[in-house]
Amino acid sequence: MAHLVLKDADVVVNSVNLSDHVASVEISMSAADIDVTAMTATGIRRLPGLRDESFAVTFLADFAASEVDATLAPLYTGGTSFTVVVKATSAAVSATNPTYTGTCYLLEFSPIAGDVGSRAEVAVTFAVDGVITRATA
Numbered sequence: 826m827a828h829l830v831l832k833d834a835d836v837v838v839n840s841v842n843l844s845d846h847v848a849s850v851e852i853s854m855s856a857a858d859i860d861v862t863a864m865t866a867t868g869i870r871r872l873p874g875l876r877d878e879s880f881a882v883t884f885l886a887d888f889a890a891s892e893v894d895a896t897l898a899p900l901y902t903g904g905t906s907f908t909v910v911v912k913a914t915s916a917a918v919s920a921t922n923p924t925y926t927g928t929c930y931l932l933e934f935s936p937i938a939g940d941v942g943s944r945a946e947v948a949v950t951f952a953v954d955g956v957i958t959r960a961t962a
Contacts, residue, residue, distance in 0.1 A: 827921075835915040836882060838951070839907035841896045843884060844915065848946065851881040852911060852925050854957060878927060878953040880909050886937065886945035893947055894936055901934035909951045920961045927953035 836847050857874030887893045900907055910926045918924045929951035939945045 829913060831913065833914045833916075835910075835912040836880075837908075837910040838882075838896055839900060839909075841891065843893060843896060846884045846887055846893050848883040848885055848944075849881075850883075850911060852878075852957065853881065854878045876956050878957045880911060880925075880927065880929065880951040880953070880957075882949055882951070884947040884949070886939075886947050897931060897934060897947065897949065898936060901931045904930070906930055906954055909953075918960060918962060923959050923961045925957050925959055927951070927957040928955060929953055 831850075833844075834847055834850050835842070835844050836850055837843070854876065855878070856876045859872045859874040860869060861872050862868075862870045884893045884897075889895070906928050907930075908926060909929045910924055912918065912922055912924050914922050916922050931949060932952050934947075934949060936947060937945060938948065
């Protein structure tokens with residue numbers, strides 16, 4: 826079984842590759858737990874309900890053109906959807922390097938965050954409108 830040290834994640838937001846500013850990335854996928862237990866059941870019966878998915882990314886702050894702030898601020902203020910694409914590595918999409926894609930909204934945005942003497946970070950959660958798709962080709 827192969828193991829992976831995450832050090833080359835590929836993160837593209839609205840067609841802008843911001844991978845060189847990513848400090849951390851997490852894909853969250855969950856479904857509501859719907860109780861469908863009837864009176865005659867001897868245990869809880871459940872079905873998966875609506876899915877709630879997101880991409881959480883911590884970026885190193887950068888206010889230069891075409892970088893983090895210039896990419897994220899208009900997405901927040903514009904209130905329109907955009908695409909986020911994440912892969913474990915920058916290598917080509919394959920069975921061992923799938924791509925996860927979602928149509929997202931940026932609902933919260935803190936363009937400057939950090940303590941005195943620490944790196945300036947921008948932590949965002951991209952809320953997926955619908956579900957994340959996984960592709961291997």
